[in-house]
Amino acid sequence: MPEAKDSRSDLLQGTLDLLILRTLAAGSMHGWGISQRIQAVSDSVLVVNQGSLYPALYRLEAEGWIASEWGASENNRRAKFYKLTRSGERQLAREQQQWQRLASAVFRVLETA
Amino acid sequence: MAAPRKLWFRLQSLGRRRRLESELDQELALHLDLEAEKNRSAGMSPDEARRSARISLGGVEQTKEGMRDAWGATTLEALRQDVRYGLRSIRQNPAFAAAVVLTLGLGIGANTAIFSVVNGVLLRPLPYGEPERLVAVRQTLTTPPTPSLGFSEKELIDYRAASRTIEDLVEYHTMSFTLLGGREAQRVQTGVVSPGFFDFLGVRPLLGRTFRADDDTHGAEAVLILSHGYWMRRHGGDPAVVGRVFQMNNRPHTVVGVLPPVPQFPNENDVYMPSSACPFRSSDGTRANRGARLLSVYGRLKPGTTVEQARADVASIATRFSADNPGTYPAGSGFTTTAVKLTDEITLRARPTLLVLLGAVGCVLLIACANVANLMLSRMLRRNRELAMRAALGAGRVRLVRQLLTESTLLALLGGVFGLALAAAGLDLLVAFTARFTTRAGEVGIDGAVLGFTLLASVLTGVLFGALPALTARPDLAEVMKQESTRAGGGYGPRRARGLLVVSQVAFSFMLLIAAGLMLRSFWKLQQVDPGFRPENVLTARVSLNWTKYGEDGERRKFGQELLRRLESEPELRSAALSFNVPLAQSQPFNQRFRIEGRPVERDLPTLDARVVTPRYFDTIGQRVVRGRAFEDGDDEEAPDVAVVNESFARRYFGDEDPIGRRVTGDGETEWITIVGVVGDVRQYGLDREPTAELYQPFAQSPGWGSVLVRTRSEPGAAAALLTRAVHSIDPEQPVDRIRTLEEVRRDSVASPRVTAMLLGVFALVALLITAAGIGGVLALSVSQRTVEIGVRMAMGARRDEVMAMILRQGLGLVLAGLALGVVGAFALSRMLDRLLFGIPPTDPVTYAAVAALLLLVAAAACLLPARRAASVDPLVALRHA
Numbered sequence: 002m003p004e005a006k007d008s009r010s011d012l013l014q015g016t017l018d019l020l021i022l023r024t025l026a027a028g029s030m031h032g033w034g035i036s037q038r039i040q041a042v043s044d045s046v047l048v049v050n051q052g053s054l055y056p057a058l059y060r061l062e063a064e065g066w067i068a069s070e071w072g073a074s075e076n077n078r079r080a081k082f083y084k085l086t087r088s089g090e091r092q093l094a095r096e097q098q099q100w101q102r103l104a105s106a107v108f109r110v111l112e113t114a
Numbered sequence: 115m116a117a118p119r120k121l122w123f124r125l126q127s128l129g130r131r132r133r134l135e136s137e138l139d140q141e142l143a144l145h146l147d148l149e150a151e152k153n154r155s156a157g158m159s160p161d162e163a164r165r166s167a168r169i170s171l172g173g174v175e176q177t178k179e180g181m182r183d184a185w186g187a188t189t190l191e192a193l194r195q196d197v198r199y200g201l202r203s204i205r206q207n208p209a210f211a212a213a214v215v216l217t218l219g220l221g222i223g224a225n226t227a228i229f230s231v232v233n234g235v236l237l238r239p240l241p242y243g244e245p246e247r248l249v250a251v252r253q254t255l256t257t258p259p260t261p262s263l264g265f266s267e268k269e270l271i272d273y274r275a276a277s278r279t280i281e282d283l284v285e286y287h288t289m290s291f292t293l294l295g296g297r298e299a300q301r302v303q304t305g306v307v308s309p310g311f312f313d314f315l316g317v318r319p320l321l322g323r324t325f326r327a328d329d330d331t332h333g334a335e336a337v338l339i340l341s342h343g344y345w346m347r348r349h350g351g352d353p354a355v356v357g358r359v360f361q362m363n364n365r366p367h368t369v370v371g372v373l374p375p376v377p378q379f380p381n382e383n384d385v386y387m388p389s390s391a392c393p394f395r396s397s398d399g400t401r402a403n404r405g406a407r408l409l410s411v412y413g414r415l416k417p418g419t420t421v422e423q424a425r426a427d428v429a430s431i432a433t434r435f436s437a438d439n440p441g442t443y444p445a446g447s448g449f450t451t452t453a454v455k456l457t458d459e460i461t462l463r464a465r466p467t468l469l470v471l472l473g474a475v476g477c478v479l480l481i482a483c484a485n486v487a488n489l490m491l492s493r494m495l496r497r498n499r500e501l502a503m504r505a506a507l508g509a510g511r512v513r514l515v516r517q518l519l520t521e522s523t524l525l526a527l528l529g530g531v532f533g534l535a536l537a538a539a540g541l542d543l544l545v546a547f548t549a550r551f552t553t554r555a556g557e558v559g560i561d562g563a564v565l566g567f568t569l570l571a572s573v574l575t576g577v578l579f580g581a582l583p584a585l586t587a588r589p590d591l592a593e594v595m596k597q598e599s600t601r602a603g604g605g606y607g608p609r610r611a612r613g614l615l616v617v618s619q620v621a622f623s624f625m626l627l628i629a630a631g632l633m634l635r636s637f638w639k640l641q642q643v644d645p646g647f648r649p650e651n652v653l654t655a656r657v658s659l660n661w662t663k664y665g666e667d668g669e670r671r672k673f674g675q676e677l678l679r680r681l682e683s684e685p686e687l688r689s690a691a692l693s694f695n696v697p698l699a700q701s702q703p704f705n706q707r708f709r710i711e712g713r714p715v716e717r718d719l720p721t722l723d724a725r726v727v728t729p730r731y732f733d734t735i736g737q738r739v740v741r742g743r744a745f746e747d748g749d750d751e752e753a754p755d756v757a758v759v760n761e762s763f764a765r766r767y768f769g770d771e772d773p774i775g776r777r778v779t780g781d782g783e784t785e786w787i788t789i790v791g792v793v794g795d796v797r798q799y800g801l802d803r804e805p806t807a808e809l810y811q812p813f814a815q816s817p818g819w820g821s822v823l824v825r826t827r828s829e830p831g832a833a834a835a836l837l838t839r840a841v842h843s844i845d846p847e848q849p850v851d852r853i854r855t856l857e858e859v860r861r862d863s864v865a866s867p868r869v870t871a872m873l874l875g876v877f878a879l880v881a882l883l884i885t886a887a888g889i890g891g892v893l894a895l896s897v898s899q900r901t902v903e904i905g906v907r908m909a910m911g912a913r914r915d916e917v918m919a920m921i922l923r924q925g926l927g928l929v930l931a932g933l934a935l936g937v938v939g940a941f942a943l944s945r946m947l948d949r950l951l952f953g954i955p956p957t958d959p960v961t962y963a964a965v966a967a968l969l970l971l972v973a974a975a976a977c978l979l980p981a982r983r984a985a986s987v988d989p990l991v992a993l994r995h996a
Contacts, residue, residue, distance in 0.1 A: 031141075031144070032141055033144065033146055033149065035150040036145075037152075050171070051142065051171050051177050052171075052173070052180055055138065055142070055177060055181055056177075056181055057142065059181060074148070075148075076148070079140060080141070081141050081145075
């Protein structure tokens with residue numbers, strides 16, 4: 002496992018995977034695009050460091066949840082685009098469900114306890 | 115389900131490493147560009163935009179390292195890299211590497227050598243069929259203590275009929291016969307066995323066949339089987355030997371088979387014959403006599419039977435024997451029968467020695483490890499910069515530790531190769547050493563198990579001596595950069611670790627030295643034992659007469675007396691004698707029961723060890739005549755029977771009475787023998803064994819003999835040719851062998867304690883040297899680290915001898931701590947040596963004191979050099995560098 006070298010990136014273990022999968026559900030994207038998208042959607046609360054991003058992408062590809070192909074970027078450079086596979090979609094659904102269950106449980110505790 | 119796919123993906127990445135790297139570079143470059151572009155569009159200058167992008171992205175190299183880890187660099191790729199780094203670092207510092215490889219090579223070599231013996235003798239299963247079911251059966255007595263009595267044929271037949279737990283009982287004994295039919299007459303060691311003996315061991319013939327039941331019937335044609343070694347030695351491995359006929363014991367013997375090259379059990383023999391072919395064994399007298407016990411008996415446990423059950427079974431049969439035959443098994447003799455596993459039987463004598471040696475070499479290796487760890491630690495101080503740089507370039511802490519471990523393991527593996535070469539070189543010596551304890555010596559060699567052991571020892575060693583420095587290494591970039599001097603490194607942690615290493619080295623060395631010291635002192639005591647004779651200038655030889663040719667008393671007497679006549683006419687010889695055997699030549703007592711005239715006949719008759727000698731025997735070996743007289747030429751077959759007894763005999767059976775003139779007779783005999791003299795005690799069966807009650811008879815009255823002894827005027831070895839010539843001038847077909855000086859016989863009898871003491875001594879010495887180097891090295895490092903402090907002290911007025919004393923105190927403090935631990939350890943462990951020691955307790959204070967003094971002396975010498983260096987520190991120079 003790569004070490005977390007940046008304090009801003011200490012997301013819960015596995016959360017980064019979920020964020021990437023969810024982001025790619027919107028369509029294929031290259032690495033920088035994924036990090037920008039997560040940052041933008043989260044109003045800059047979540048900053049994905051490249052030191053965590055690329056190993057995570059490699060890991061997800063190894064799992065077979067995402068696939069990659071080379072294409073042209075916005076500025077017409079060669080870029081590697083990642084997209085969700087069928088098994089990636091199923092994994093996303095599973096992880097999303099789990100995350101929501103966890104989040105709502107934490108929320109309930111915060112509200113009532 | 116996804117596992118194989120994942121593995122495949124990773125393996126692919128391994129194969130496409132170069133492409134992945136370049137793709138990653140592109141991906142990261144794009145990432146950086148896009149980030150910079152974004153910054154520019156937010157209004158930054160191009161330079162600033164790039165800089166800010168770099169900062170926000172974190173280290174590119176770290177990311178790459180992370181990716182490499184994810185790619186599977188954790189295993190193969192990283193290992194390759196680590197090995198490369200390791201080799202580079204070894205090349206950069208060859209002197210250090212040589213010191214490590216040499217130290218570890220000695221340690222690993224000693225371990226490999228001893229392990230190869232332990233493996234061949236103790237660990238490998240016997241090369242026979244179902245070895246765990248094979249047992250040796252033994253009849254024993256408690257008075258006189260006789261661990262193995264042997265069996266008579268009648269007893270064997272009864273055990274075969276009565277035993278419910280052991281099947282396939284087979285017999286074995288060994289004889290020496292003369293074999294004719296080759297170029298010259300040869301003495302061949304002959305195993306005489308049941309026809310089923312080889313089936314029992316599960317040994318199949320290499321050529322021809324083994325024995326069949328009909329080979330053993332009375333009047334069957336005599337057949338022989340050759341051992342593999344004898345076949346190779348004497349017949350050059352010629353397969354046509356099967357079917358050849360040789361003369362032996364005055365009848366033709368046909369070779370029917372050749373054994374495969376397996377170690378022979380229980381002894382090495384040249385040839386084998388079935389029991390009916392042995393003239394002695396198959397004579398009517400032997401077969402009818404229930405007390406004629408010359409056989410060893412082995413058996414196979416019935417399926418599902420334990421050796422404990424077998425033991426109870428044979429013991430109960432023995433009890434029945436005693437009840438049925440009170441004459442043969444006197445009450446009070448403690449007669450019983452037991453069974454032991456063959457594996458235990460074969461390795462019994464070797465086990466304690468080998469385990470002690472294994473422990474010793476283990477200690478040596480530990481000490482060597484400690485030394486190398488110390489070397490590594492001090493080198494670590496100088497390498498902190500390099501390590502910090504590597505950390506700065508993206509190496510994780512785990513990765514750094516792994517690199518250091520790889521380096522130490524590489525060094526240890528090199529040491530292992532060196533050690534293996536050392537072990538291989540010393541193997542012949544070890545095999546010869548092992549052969550003194552067990553017949554399994556031939557199985558000692560370097561095989562897969564030994565190689566595996568060496569590999570394991572090397573890797574473990576590498577991890578062991580690499581782990582400590584690796585764990586104390588804290589490559590903190592900021593710290594190292596702040597220190598302007600690399601010399602100042604080595605905080606409290608490593609320094610304490612080095613101290614502990616030295617303490618444990620000293621402790622282990624002390625324990626080893628104690629073991630070696632005890633063995634040496636015990637060996638010395640053994641050497642000091644007065645054997646009761648003067649071995650110098652005496653030459654001995656074995657002349658075992660062809661049993662069929664010289665079956666009659668008269669023929670043997672004639673041969674012997676003629677030989678003596680010829681020898682005594684030689685001017686170079688002072689005297690010559692014949693006897694049954696040579697003292698200390700590994701023979702067995704010839705125990706007999708006897709009666710003393712005028713004493714009531716007890717059920718439990720006393721025993722003596724009967725020996726036969728010619729008149730000048732006592733003169734020849736230098737055995738004292740204490741009272742009465744020795745034999746004279748007049749004590750011949752016509753004269754009244756006489757005997758000479760030794761002091762032990764006189765003391766034990768006559769106490770204060772004078773034995774001279776008293777008469778004794780053998781159990782069941784009627785002719786009285788008069789005691790005419792008392793001779794001094796002789797250590798007959800080993801310097802460590804107390805003399806037994808012996809009775810000597812003159813050769814002329816009891817003409818059995820097997821050895822010739824001559825006392826020479828000059829160097830005894832020169833008389834060998836003369837001796838052989840004298841025998842051959844009477845009978846050219848009579849072999850003469852085992853020609854050794856009595857001094858050699860005596861030396862051989864203590865060869866195994868000598869070699870054990872020597873090996874332990876060498877190991878302990880190696881350990882001591884390594885330890886001394888370790889103490890000196892640690893102290894020297896400490897002095898160089900404390901140069902400034904020492905300079906300050908001296909500037910403040912400390913005298914040189916005070917500085918020297920300070921350093922000596924530091925070193926000797928460690929040594930004394932180690933010594934204290936070592937004493938405790940040695941007290942706890944030296945009891946294991948008890949069985950190997952003679953004449954001293956395992957806590958012998960003299961040895962402890964001497965070893966402690968030696969260790970302190972060597973340690974002090976090792977401390978002196980760094981202490982003098984400290985005293986020669988120039989305060990001006992030291993302070994300028996501060």
